[in-house]
Amino acid sequence: MMFSSEREALRFLAKKVVSQAAYEGAPLTDVEQRLLMFNETDPECPRIPDDVLSNEDLEYEAKVTRVLRAAYLRDRETNPEESSRYHVAMEGLKESDAYLPVMAEQALKQATKGRDLLKFAVIVLLVTIAVFAFAFWRAQR
Numbered sequence: 001m002m003f004s005s006e007r008e009a010l011r012f013l014a015k016k017v018v019s020q021a022a023y024e025g026a027p028l029t030d031v032e033q034r035l036l037m038f039n040e041t042d043p044e045c046p047r048i049p050d051d052v053l054s055n056e057d058l059e060y061e062a063k064v065t066r067v068l069r070a071a072y073l074r075d076r077e078t079n080p081e082e083s084s085r086y087h088v089a090m091e092g093l094k095e096s097d098a099y100l101p102v103m104a105e106q107a108l109k110q111a112t113k114g115r116d117l118l119k120f121a122v123i124v125l126l127v128t129i130a131v132f133a134f135a136f137w138r139a140q141r
Contacts, residue, residue, distance in 0.1 A: 002088060007044075009092035010037060012085060013104050017064055020071035032060065039098040061103050068107040076111070 003009035014036035021028045028036075039045045076083035086108060093101040 003092045006092055006096050009089040010098050010100060012089045013068065013100055016071040017068050020067045024067070036100050039096065041097045064103045065107045068104055069111045072108060072111045
């Protein structure tokens, strides 16, 4: 399912972060929720206090990345179709100036890294088995 706008894709990811944080028992503050929708070039962007914008908060970014990764993994386990929407949303936000996609990109990379490593290991194992089977077959001839 495609998102009709960049704002809708952003809202989808923000909703996932807010829901997962609440699920974990650590809901986001009002300012943290507004930061999820922050976009410097969007005039409809929620108002963020200047002191918050000037403060580079790596702790906030790490928190949002962790929470979104957990939401993605939970959705991937319980509803694979829903988890594919994260990637569709990110595709729609490629050209965005929004803040959340930066953290979301990290979250999805971290969440899929283990799966990619497992695929690689399975391929290496299958190739190794094929090489040994071929060598064994050639030795039998």
